Amino acid sequence: MADHSIFAIPEFDAGEYANAVLSGEPYPSPSTAIPSPTAGSATETHVLGQLQIRGSRPRSMLGTLSILEPAKEDISLAISKLDLGIEDVSKQIKALVTAHHEDLLLYSSNTRHLSGLLASVRRGLNDVELSIDQLRRKIRLPYESLQVQVTRLQRIHHANNALRRVGRFFLLEKRLEALAEELVRYELGASGMGERDAPIDVGAVDGKGLSAECREEKGRVVAKAALSITELGALLDEEPDIEGDQQDASQFGATSVGNSNYVPLRSVNIVAAHIPFISDTRTKVTKEVEAMVIQGLTALDQSLLASSLQAAHNLRMLPRLVASLVKDLSDAVERRIRNAFDLLSLSKEIIAKDPHQVSQSLLYKSRVRTEPTSVTAPQFTAALWARLESLIEQMSGCCVKVYTLEKVLNLKKDPATGVSFLDVSMKSLENKPSSTFWASLGMTLEKCCRDASKSSTFLQQALSSGYLRLLRLFHEFFASIAVHTDTIYTESHQSPETVLVLRALSTFEGIYLSRSLTRLNEAVSQAFSAGTRAPPSASDGIAIARLITNELDSARFDPLLVRAVAKNVATTLDNVATKAGALISTERSAVSLLGPLATPQQILNGQVASCLYYSYTKLSTFMEDHPETISALIQPSINKIHMQYDSVVDPLLTAIRKEIAAIISRIHRVDLQKSVDSMAGMAAPSLYMKDLVDKLEFVKANVLSNFAAEIARPWIPDIVKYVIRTFVLHASIANPLTEIGKLQLTTDMTELEFALSAFLVDNLQSKRGGNLESIGEEYKILRAMRPLLFLENSHLASSERTAGLPPIVVLHHILVRSPIPLPHTLHGWQETEYVRWIEDHSPQEAYSLVESSLIQWENKSGAEEYTQLVWAVLQHAKGGS
Secondary structure (H helix, E strand, C coil): CCCCHHHHCCCCCHHHHHHHHHHCCCCCCCCCCCCCHHHCCHHHHHHHHHHHHCCCCCHHHCCCCCCCCCCCCCHHHHHHHHHHHHHHHHHHHHHHHHHCHHHHHHHHHHHHHHHHHHHHHHHHHHHHHHHHHHHHHHHHHHHHHHHHHHHHHHHHHHHHHHHHHHHHHHHHHHHHHHHHHHHHHHHHHHCCCCCCCCCCCCCCCCCCCCCHHHHHHHHHHHHHHHHHHHHHHHHHCCCCCHHHHHHHHHHCCCCCCHHHCCCCHHHCHHHHCCHHHHHHHHHHHHHHHHHHHHHHHHHCCHHHHHHHHHHHHHCCCHHHHHHHHHHHHHHHHHHHHHHHCCHHHHHHHHHHHCHHHCCCCCEECCEECCCCCCCCHHHHHHHHHHHHHHHHHHHHHHHHHHHHHHHHHHHCECCCCCCEHHHHHCCCCCCCHHHHHHHHHHHHHHHHHHHHHHHCHHHHHHHHHCHHHHHHHHHHHHHHHCCCCCCCECCCCECHHHHHHHHCCHHHHHHHHHHHHHHHHHHHHHHHCCCCCCCCCHHHHHHHHHHHHHHHHHCCCCHHHHHHHHHHHHHHHHHHHHHHHHHCCCCHHHCCCCCCCCCHHHHHHHHHHHHHHHHHHHHHHHHCCCCHHHHHHHHHHHHHHHHHHHHHHHHHHHHHHHHHHHHHHHHHHCCCCCCCHHHCCCCCCCHHHHHHHHHHHHHHHHHHHHCCHHHHCCHHHHHHHHHHHHHHHHHHCCCCCCHHHHHHHHHHHHHHHHHHHHHHCCCCCCCCCCCHHHHCHHHHHHHHHHHHHCCCHHHCCCCCCCCCCCHHHHHHHHHHHCCCCCHHHHHCCCHHHHHHHHHHCCHHHHHHHHHHCCHHHCCCCCCHHHHHHHHHHHHHHHHHC
């Protein structure tokens, strides 16, 4: 069976096949690819498949004739093969139809039914196509027409916008031309070359070419011109509103024309012809604005400055202009500070002023000396301070300009938004102009001071030794700018800006404070250098106090410097207290009063105490004139010195009192009940009184003399008062007491008066005694003690007869005359203990102690009179108190 696959390919051509058979060529030709059986028609594939299913022979068993080989048989043979093939195919089709006739009939029935359905679908599709055609005529065509109209409208809008902008441009341009002509007239008027008919009043000028009124008017003209230039620039550089066009076009489904129809004004020939004039006018107005700003700052004219800043804001150059001004002012101050500390330029300046006297002193090996010699140092110093004074003036001018600029910026506001010009300027500034200026000033000044101190010994010496003068220059600087700025530098308040500037001088301040502390320490070291061999004296204390006073007075004008000096003073005083504490003797011999001479420890302590006394007293007086802040720094150190002084004086005065009390207490060892015969020819004072007189003389001549007279003078009255009080108390309880004993006490009192009078005398060589009446109440007590001894019992309760005596003394004397025991006897105390108890307790407690001793004696015979006297005195004492 032949292979019939060649007849199933879609490209089969019977004519070409016949030609190939006749010419003996293969079919198809080798250049034509033979499709695979799967590439054949679906029908043939299905038929062949069914043949194979039905048991037909495989294709490998078919004829072996290759269609690619040339036909070697004649035409009759080829035709016979074709006939056989047709017959064979017919048989196969017949066999296939016979075997599947039922399926084929079913397929045929289904095909007939589907053809009816397909006809119905075809009619529906035709109706849909008709509806689509109708919708296309009702929607698409109007839409396309509308889209064309939208595009046309957009182009009309662009043309209208272009014409509107051109009209606005020429309106502004005409206005700008008029303003430019007006500016030209102002310039001609300022130069005195204006036309006769020019409406500019060039009279009544203030030295700057125009009157104040004309300058204000010119400022307004410049501001208007600047605003017109800005609007013209906005028109020329306006960008198309692509987003808005796209939104308008999208509403109608149209495509935006974008930038294609936008007309930039620069492309319009009539507009482009005026652009050079606008550019020239912008340049001219910008220069005019900058000149007005400079003129306003120079003259501190706030109205002119406000007009120029308004013009700068209109030109949209305000932030850049303000930043440039602040930078220029800061740079100017920086240059002047560097020049003031430039020793090389200082040398050249001195050479230029006096070239004949500097040939050998300032020139060295063909170059200028940067360090002055001892000969030229005064010239350098004078030139340096002249530069610094000039620097302060220039700094004041720049600072006032910065604050004036900031003040005007803060007052001026944008009329449209209400935002101040200062906030607008902050776009290009990191901080306010004043803060930027102060930071730059402080940083530059600190760097120059530090570099000058390191690089030049002359500058370091001149500015550190003259630091107070330098500081006063900056005080003048703060005072000169205080009127125009909000800076304050007083004792109670210092603005942060002033503190920042003064901290920049910390290099020289540190050197000055170091030298001040060195001077203080040297004075202290010199006073204590010899130690116990030559301890500091009163003169040393006065010298230390005077030096401290001078240091504080020198720095008193500056609140910050005086605090620093006060800290140095506190350190020095602490050092004085420490050194004095190391010298002060605390041994027993320092308070011993055995005599006959003062111990070396007493002499040492006396000199050290005198030094400490003059130090703290003079400084305490001086601190009254200083504020509390300074006193708070120094007063603790003064108190330490006072404590060291008290550690010397208090034990010594306590020892003197104890020694005097011990001597007076020996009165109770004296026999005061001797008969009249035993007292015959005896009017001498008692032995204890002689010892007391000798001890007082020793204390004054040998102990108190170790201290300065000013120190010991107030102690003498206190000691006298203590002696009188102690003697009177002991004398009032001396028991038993007879008439002869009273006379002995009277003799002792007289001796005591003479001794105390001599003790009060300042000059030991004086023969005259001191005035005991100056002692006051204690002297009256001593004088009243004599008549008390000889009063009648009935008069002891009379306040007139016992005037001047403490009630406790009268009570003691009544008890001494009576059989009633004294309080100390009742309680088993020693006389010395009892007297000390009375001194340590109040009078009311002493009265209560006396009352307790009367309870058991109120009803006893022989004591009624004395108990009544005691109660009467107690009643009068409590009533009077």
